[in-house]
Amino acid sequence: MSASEHTPLRGSCLCGGVRFEVAEPFDRVGACHCESCKKISGGPGTVSGRARTDAIRILAGEELLTTYQPEDGSAKTFCSRCGTNLFGGGWPESPLTPVRLPTLDEPFEGTLDVHMYVRSLAPWEELPEDGVPRYDERAP
Numbered sequence: 381m382s383a384s385e386h387t388p389l390r391g392s393c394l395c396g397g398v399r400f401e402v403a404e405p406f407d408r409v410g411a412c413h414c415e416s417c418k419k420i421s422g423g424p425g426t427v428s429g430r431a432r433t434d435a436i437r438i439l440a441g442e443e444l445l446t447t448y449q450p451e452d453g454s455a456k457t458f459c460s461r462c463g464t465n466l467f468g469g470g471w472p473e474s475p476l477t478p479v480r481l482p483t484l485d486e487p488f489e490g491t492l493d494v495h496m497y498v499r500s501l502a503p504w505e506e507l508p509e510d511g512v513p514r515y516d517e518r519a520p
């Protein structure tokens with residue numbers, strides 16, 4: 381699907397202060413099971429659709445966005461009022477940005493393309509037999 385035929389995806393944080401849109405389809409949807417994603421999500425990890433950073437437009441709440449750079453891994457961006465994790469991958473400096481799928485306002489209809497950092501699966505975490513490629517660390 382070309383970018384011109386694509387209806388922009390809209391997303392927002394829990395408090396509604398931050399609103400954004402993604403003007404192009406995701407090129408990959410990945411579940412990350414790394415330690416950082418567990419911490420920031422409060423769950424088994426993050427699930428993100430990857431888009432070109434230039435295709436992401438902040439519609440409201442730019443002043444609420446805070447980016448945290450951990451010692452290891454890429455910077456994560458969240459709403460400083462409600463804590464919703466919005467973007468990973470070093471947004472806005474990086475060419476590509478993982479957008480957290482649960483922040484989309486309409487349920488995402490696609491499926492996963494990759495499981496990443498499965499070496500960091502928690503003892504209480506079990507991957508489904510979904511046939512999706514798995515990588516110990518980041519996906520190529």
Ligand SMILES: [Zn+2]
Nearest residue numbers: 393395459462
């Ligand atoms: Zn918020």
Ligand SMILES: [Zn+2]
Nearest residue numbers: 412413414417
């Ligand atoms: Zn991760």
